[in-house]
Amino acid sequence: TIAPASLLQITDRDALRIPAFEGKDMQLLLNYCFGRDDSSLLLCPNTNALLLNHCSSRRPKLHPCGNGTVPNADYRWARWDEATSKWLEKTIDDMEAVFGSRGLSLEIFATTDIREGDEVFIDYGENWELSWDRHLSEWEPFRSTPTGGGEWKSAKVLNEELGPLIVAPGIDVTSTDSRGVLFTGCLYEPDDDDEWEIDFDGDWESLPIDDLINEFGTPAKDFCFIDSNYHYSDGSFWPCVVLERYHKDDDEEVAVEDDYYTVRILQSHAFDDLTWEELQLPRIMTRYPRASIRHFYLPYKSDLHLPAAFRHHIELKDGIFPEQWKNR
16 A cells, blocks of 8 residues: 545535636635546545546556556555445435544555656546546636736746836725736734824825825834745735835835835734724825735635636546445
């Protein structure tokens, strides 16, 4: 045996449909689960067995097997897991009734000698293979023209380049590209200054941007530069709106990453509402360092969710799949 593969069962694969896409697209998890077209059941490994790649002898040029001509491993129901034999007798309805428990396991075993350094491959099935080949032949990279022209860039590339930021067209707009998939986040940590109270009576949203900054702007105090050796949590960056850009010294040439910006910090869902959010007033910070502003994806807008992104289960082969699970 090469690896155990205890399985988490999803009795209704439709649970992976993404509401944001009106249920037309599936979660990425589908790609890592075993299943069949004739069943609603998905079985998802929770061990490193899910890292095994596909190869086959059917189309070796498209699906090569490394140093061999066929997969060097296969899978079967686990002999070491006593619960598996019992669960193989269950119906899908029986599985649904056992809330919070799992009872099925596979095991990955070698079908030939595997040398040190060889990659381990299994066969995902011909249906998976045909679906992948069709995906490769039909796939076209998504292209979009952001403000300023040129090809759209991912959040990773933009954060590595650390180039000039686009000033938002409005005080509530965090999106940074024409596709509407990215937003800006500012490295931010609430402190005593966030408990300020300001006597403002009126419609601040109608103020010209300069008046808005003069009324509500406070210096960022240069406390928030990125430390590349520090691990930042999900709550470290708060959504923010880029309102204006200026250099440290307009008379001196400086690197882009040394630029300063005026930003509006928006309330993070990871924290309780701060005073300025409760008062429905803008939190505006001036002299905010470019190096502390990053690009992030909006929910379900990353490269993993591009139109026509590949989704297909690993096909459970004939001969080991119980008849009572075939409900489609």
